[in-house]
Amino acid sequence: MEGRVRFPLLISLALLVSVIIGCGSGSGSGGGSSTISTIAVSWIANGESGVNSAGGGYKVYHSTTSGFSVSGAGFVDVPYVSGPIAPTTTNLSLATGTHYIKVVAYSALNPSGSPASTQIAVTVP
Amino acid sequence: MSNKYYVWFLVALALSFSASAAQKAAPVADHGAAGYVVGELLVKFKPQSDTAVQGSFMAELNARGHKALSRSRVHKIFLPQGADAQAMAALYAADPRIEYAQPNYIYRTMVTVPDDIDYGKLWGLKNTGQTLASPVYGSNNPGIAGYDMNAEAAWDLLTDCRSVVVAVVDTGVNYTHDDLVANMWDGGITYPNHGYDFVDTDNDPIPSDGESHGTHVAGTIAAVGNNAAGTTGVCWQAEIMSVRVLGAGGSGTTDDIAQGVDFAVAQGAKVINMSLGGGSFDHTFSDAIADARTAGVVVVVAAGNGGADGMSDNNDVTPQYPCSYTHDNIICVAALDQSYALASFSNYGATSVDVGAPGVNVQSSIAGVTTTDNFSAGWTLGGNWAVSGADYWCSSASSLVNPSDYCEQLGGYYAPNANDAAYKAFDLSAAGVLGAGVSAYVDYYMDVTDSLSFGIKSTGGDPFSGGTTVRINSDQSSEVVLGAVVAYDLTQSGCLTANCSLGVRLVSDASNHSYGARVYGFEINKTISGADTYALYNGTSMATPHAAGLAAMVWSYNPAYTYADVVSSVKNSGDAVAALYGKSSSGRAVDAYKALQYIQAPTGVTAVVLP
Amino acid sequence: MSRVVRITLAAVLILTIMACTQTRAEPGGRLPSDTRENRMPGEYLVGLMADADPAAARKLFAAYGVAEWRRIRKDTYLVRLHNDPGPEALARLAKAAAAVRYVEPNRIYTTQ
Numbered sequence: 141m142e143g144r145v146r147f148p149l150l151i152s153l154a155l156l157v158s159v160i161i162g163c164g165s166g167s168g169s170g171g172g173s174s175t176i177s178t179i180a181v182s183w184i185a186n187g188e189s190g191v192n193s194a195g196g197g198y199k200v201y202h203s204t205t206s207g208f209s210v211s212g213a214g215f216v217d218v219p220y221v222s223g224p225i226a227p228t229t230t231n232l233s234l235a236t237g238t239h240y241i242k243v244v245a246y247s248a249l250n251p252s253g254s255p256a257s258t259q260i261a262v263t264v265p
Numbered sequence: 266m267s268n269k270y271y272v273w274f275l276v277a278l279a280l281s282f283s284a285s286a287a288q289k290a291a292p293v294a295d296h297g298a299a300g301y302v303v304g305e306l307l308v309k310f311k312p313q314s315d316t317a318v319q320g321s322f323m324a325e326l327n328a329r330g331h332k333a334l335s336r337s338r339v340h341k342i343f344l345p346q347g348a349d350a351q352a353m354a355a356l357y358a359a360d361p362r363i364e365y366a367q368p369n370y371i372y373r374t375m376v377t378v379p380d381d382i383d384y385g386k387l388w389g390l391k392n393t394g395q396t397l398a399s400p401v402y403g404s405n406n407p408g409i410a411g412y413d414m415n416a417e418a419a420w421d422l423l424t425d426c427r428s429v430v431v432a433v434v435d436t437g438v439n440y441t442h443d444d445l446v447a448n449m450w451d452g453g454i455t456y457p458n459h460g461y462d463f464v465d466t467d468n469d470p471i472p473s474d475g476e477s478h479g480t481h482v483a484g485t486i487a488a489v490g491n492n493a494a495g496t497t498g499v500c501w502q503a504e505i506m507s508v509r510v511l512g513a514g515g516s517g518t519t520d521d522i523a524q525g526v527d528f529a530v531a532q533g534a535k536v537i538n539m540s541l542g543g544g545s546f547d548h549t550f551s552d553a554i555a556d557a558r559t560a561g562v563v564v565v566v567a568a569g570n571g572g573a574d575g576m577s578d579n580n581d582v583t584p585q586y587p588c589s590y591t592h593d594n595i596i597c598v599a600a601l602d603q604s605y606a607l608a609s610f611s612n613y614g615a616t617s618v619d620v621g622a623p624g625v626n627v628q629s630s631i632a633g634v635t636t637t638d639n640f641s642a643g644w645t646l647g648g649n650w651a652v653s654g655a656d657y658w659c660s661s662a663s664s665l666v667n668p669s670d671y672c673e674q675l676g677g678y679y680a681p682n683a684n685d686a687a688y689k690a691f692d693l694s695a696a697g698v699l700g701a702g703v704s705a706y707v708d709y710y711m712d713v714t715d716s717l718s719f720g721i722k723s724t725g726g727d728p729f730s731g732g733t734t735v736r737i738n739s740d741q742s743s744e745v746v747l748g749a750v751v752a753y754d755l756t757q758s759g760c761l762t763a764n765c766s767l768g769v770r771l772v773s774d775a776s777n778h779s780y781g782a783r784v785y786g787f788e789i790n791k792t793i794s795g796a797d798t799y800a801l802y803n804g805t806s807m808a809t810p811h812a813a814g815l816a817a818m819v820w821s822y823n824p825a826y827t828y829a830d831v832v833s834s835v836k837n838s839g840d841a842v843a844a845l846y847g848k849s850s851s852g853r854a855v856d857a858y859k860a861l862q863y864i865q866a867p868t869g870v871t872a873v874v875l876p
Numbered sequence: 877m878s879r880v881v882r883i884t885l886a887a888v889l890i891l892t893i894m895a896c897t898q899t900r901a902e903p904g905g906r907l908p909s910d911t912r913e914n915r916m917p918g919e920y921l922v923g924l925m926a927d928a929d930p931a932a933a934r935k936l937f938a939a940y941g942v943a944e945w946r947r948i949r950k951d952t953y954l955v956r957l958h959n960d961p962g963p964e965a966l967a968r969l970a971k972a973a974a975a976v977r978y979v980e981p982n983r984i985y986t987t988q
Binding site for chain 3: 435436478511514515516517518519520522523524527540541542543544545547548549552553556567568569570586658710745747780804805806809
Binding site: 177178179180181182183184185186187188189190191192195198211212214215216217219231232239241242243244245246247248249250251252253254255256257258260262263264265 | 311312313355358359361364365367368370422822823824825826827830861862863864865866867868869870871872873874875
């Protein structure tokens with residue numbers, strides 16, 4: 141009975157460790173620990189009524205690869221909630237390393253959204 | 266057994282920890298104004314999400330069912346009872362298995378077709394492959410269905426452009442026209458006639474010379490839509506400001522045009538349409554456009570119609586102004602035909618020309634009526650003046666010539682010591698005639714000491730006896746000139762009478778003669794009160810207002826836009842067209858629906874690591 | 877001669893379409909007129925420096941006989957001369973005068 145319990149336990153512990161490592165910088169050495177920091181991203185509000193009403197908003201994409209393509213990249217959705225404009229700030233939790241960020245605006249009429257903004261880089265210590 | 270469950274609990278914990286550590290969950294969205302179908306969620310899966318992943322995603326949602334939409338990776342998911350689509354969309358917005366999740370919004374899907382009688386002729390707004398009767402451009406008529414501005418889909422979203430005043434800086438607009446009167450700018454008590462006239466320097470920009478150009482342009486932008494009459498503009502409802510800077514014959518000068526631009530800007534126009542052109546760089550004109558830019562005004566201009574030979578020119582090689590100015594508030598427009606080929610006359614330019622728009626066989630409002638006179642009745646022919654049919658030197662069916670054998674291949678010189686007048690009286694006194702002009706083409710071979718003149722007299726009889734005489738040929742040099750346009754504003758000449766006499770006179774001395782003169786294409790143009798007349802025109806002048814109307818639509822739809830956003834939408838959202846590739850900066854034909862749908866790339870992105 | 881008449885007269889000079897058909901050989905072999913001059917005879921737009929004195933600038937043109945001097949916009953004036961020396965001569969005048977940014981012909985534009 142002990143043997144049967146120990147094997148799955150080892151698997152799940154290995155899974156836990158690899159998942160924690162996977163959360164951090166993809167280009168990291170994989171062996172060391174990394175800290176998660178909060179990054180405040182902001183941008184200038186778009187002028188489209190569709191972006192600034194129900195069904196509209198922004199997607200903030202980030203990657204550890206410069207020049208990344210937004211399709212397939214991780215993102216945070218920042219939808220319109222209420223008031224005159226959709227939010228123009230959001231926070232990302234990113235691990236140590238350099239991250240690249242692009243912002244896309246979308247609307248109900250145009251859900252796949254605008255061309256991406258110019259890419260910016262931020263280095264998380 | 267408890268150990269096994271404990272292990273899987275740890276696994277589940279690990280997975281959920283990884284998900285939340287990497288991303289912050291989006292806030293729950295409010296219920297917005299848009300309606301959406303209860304219990305349905307539209308989800309687009311990423312390419313790497315295979316059917317197993319899709320299945321587990323839907324299982325998490327406790328989906329009651331799902332439907333794949335065509336071959337896209339979009340699925341309609343039927344949510345469990347009580348689940349709110351907007352909340353679910355927000356909750357799963359950041360899920361790495363999907364590109365997006367959204368409610369299934371409800372749109373009014375009626376096809377917006379206006380009931381204007383001539384709508385079927387407006388191929389530029391809706392190309393059904395229609396054949397235009399009595400066309401003024403013969404090629405590609407009919408054209409190809411679908412090659413249009415996609416106006417009907419845009420009208421689903423917006424038809425009213427009144428929040429954006431559009432100034433037509435042109436020959437004036439007949440603001441009494443049946444299909445324009447409701448869409449004219451309200452200038453208050455200061456400008457009760459919807460604009461200003463810099464040609465006559467007065468408060469009334471009605472075309473006093475009967476010129477229809479500006480009225481036609483205004484109709485393409487904003488003829489009243491869906492009023493069961495005439496045509497419709499790109500905008501069904503609008504505010505058109507009429508700024509008259511071009512006079513009889515359709516020509517005007519830098520000083521009037523620059524003042525016209527200044528007036529439009531000062532009076533609150535946000536879009537200026539200039540369907541005009543010339544071949545030189547003007548500091549004064551450039552400065553006026555720069556000041557319009559500072560005021561945030563979009564200026565839409567014609568690419569030009571190929572100059573003297575009427576064949577397309579490259580504006581990047583031979584600049585055409587204002588098209589070739591580089592201010593970034595300018596949109597320069599080329600003309601497309603019904604198959605979206607470049608019109609044979611349309612200028613182009615990979616740098617200077619921005620977009621294409623429909624510009625041949627364009628049906629729109631005109632100022633009143635035009636009557637062509639073929640010299641067959643009512644003319645007093647003095648001296649050697651005669652009427653000739655087509656012949657070696659004369660291709661038109663009817664010409665007024667001196668000497669009488671002018672058109673013959675071996676025609677001779679005009680007589681010495683001549684004082685020959687040919688004239689006719691026209692009744693321009695009818696009530697409802699708000700303005701009239703005469704225009705004609707003249708070919709002439711004249712010696713410098715001899716004169717060819719035009720005469721105008723409001724009380725009938727010989728206009729060269731007691732009327733106004735205007736010399737046509739130069740008194741500085743002997744000349745051969747073909748196809749000169751002679752045009753006069755008869756209102757300004759005080760000739761809106763029952764016996765407005767118009768004529769030509771040839772006076773020669775004893776020496777050095779030449780082959781004489783020929784008058785043809787003689788027309789009386791009248792501006793009529795409450796006119797309900799329309800005509801087909803060609804030109805980059807006609808393409809320009811398609812784009813100007815669209816600029817007004819885009820700005821009405823997105824009031825928070827800057828001029829740069831409007832210019833970007835009109836230029837970048839259009840349909841890629843082979844004929845414009847390498848011939849314009851965008852390679853596109855304007856598309857109204859796509860322009861309303863277009864979203865600018867966000868700017869000013871910054872990221873700061875918080876302490 | 878009224879302004880409207882002068883504009884239409886200039887239009888006669890400008891709006892000529894040189895037809896592709898041949899023209900007859902004139903006595904003396906004269907060629908068709910060059911109608912590229914797309915400007916109003918005798919009329920020029922004078923752009924001044926922001927701090928310039930318009931009255932002093934006007935005097936610069938006295939030699940040609942100033943028939944009209946009219947403000948068009950900001951620091952730009954229209955001058956109409958009795959004797960038109962031509963754009964090149966006036967461009968030289970503009971270069972020599974510090975108060976004058978440019979002198980350019982009052983050009984003609986047409987419907988497209």
